[in-house]
Amino acid sequence: MINEVKVFVPGHITGFFEIIQNANPLLKGSRGAGITLDEGVTTTCQVYEGNGKLNIGVNGKYDKFNTITRKTIDIITDRYGVNLEDYDININHELKLAIGAGFGTSASFALGVSCSLPSLLGVDITFKQAGEIAHLAEVSLSSGLGDVISEMYGGCVVRLKEGTPVNAIIDKIQITKPIYVITKTLGSLDTSTIIENPVHQMRINNSGSLLLNRLMKNPTIENFIKLSNTFSTNTQLINGQLDEIIQQLNEESIGASMAMLGNTAFALSYSPDTQVDNCQITRLNTSGIRFLE
Numbered sequence: 001m002i003n004e005v006k007v008f009v010p011g012h013i014t015g016f017f018e019i020i021q022n023a024n025p026l027l028k029g030s031r032g033a034g035i036t037l038d039e040g041v042t043t044t045c046q047v048y049e050g051n052g053k054l055n056i057g058v059n060g061k062y063d064k065f066n067t068i069t070r071k072t073i074d075i076i077t078d079r080y081g082v083n084l085e086d087y088d089i090n091i092n093h094e095l096k097l098a099i100g101a102g103f104g105t106s107a108s109f110a111l112g113v114s115c116s117l118p119s120l121l122g123v124d125i126t127f128k129q130a131g132e133i134a135h136l137a138e139v140s141l142s143s144g145l146g147d148v149i150s151e152m153y154g155g156c157v158v159r160l161k162e163g164t165p166v167n168a169i170i171d172k173i174q175i176t177k178p179i180y181v182i183t184k185t186l187g188s189l190d191t192s193t194i195i196e197n198p199v200h201q202m203r204i205n206n207s208g209s210l211l212l213n214r215l216m217k218n219p220t221i222e223n224f225i226k227l228s229n230t231f232s233t234n235t236q237l238i239n240g241q242l243d244e245i246i247q248q249l250n251e252e253s254i255g256a257s258m259a260m261l262g263n264t265a266f267a268l269s270y271s272p273d274t275q276v277d278n279c280q281i282t283r284l285n286t287s288g289i290r291f292l293e
Helices: 067-080 105-120 127-141 147-153 191-195 198-217 221-234 240-251
Strands: 004-020 029-049 054-058 087-095 156-161 169-173 180-187 255-258 263-269 280-283 290-292
Touching: 004 105, 004 147, 004 198, 004 221, 029 105, 029 147, 029 198, 029 221, 029 280, 054 067, 067 087, 067 105, 067 127, 087 105, 105 127, 105 147, 127 147, 147 156, 147 169, 156 198, 180 240, 191 198, 198 221, 221 240, 221 255, 221 263, 240 255, 240 263
Parallel strands: 054 087
Antiparallel strands: 004 029, 004 290, 029 087, 029 156, 156 169, 180 263, 180 280, 255 263
């Protein structure tokens, strides 16, 4: 019996979005557009016969506060009637991206678990079903609305219909040459305080729906980053310090904006070079999730 599965899930930066509320969490989510990154989360899941021990780590250190991982496990056990008292489970998430900074790491954690744990427990599920589990975990904790499906498929993903990957509809902007993603993070931002705030919701939705239509009329990476910058201004989510960095990055790249939702500036460029100090540089990922040996 295989007792270990390792999976890589790319990070994701949302450029702009529209919140779609629904009492049914399967149908709740967002529309919008974003990019996935070659940096992300590598999750290693190990399952052995045991007596119900669960160990969750981030970069090799025990993390008892990783609620998204625990929520994902709870959804798996509830859905498929698995009794974890017969197993010992070790889960470790490895990443270089900042947590809570607009890189979709909570979705990466959830997908890492939903794509690896079920098979180790003798439960066979499809790719989209694994995505559905992760989406439900995200929505239940208000930690994200659209990162999951984007990370699954990779690229510059346009989310045309909200909901879990079973129900949602996506498209992609074609990436014909390598693109670098240059980011600079100033700190964390609590996603739930924004997506659950009525004032923020109104500004986000008023801008997001219009920009999605404009992107589909001109589906280029240049237009995506331009519209993302417009969104960050329209929603009044950007602060002065971050705006200053974005202006610097904008002058030397295809374009720059604020990662939604995080205190992070990001730029798209055909070159990895930047004059801005202490940036993290990666490439735009076009392949999505992949299993590792």
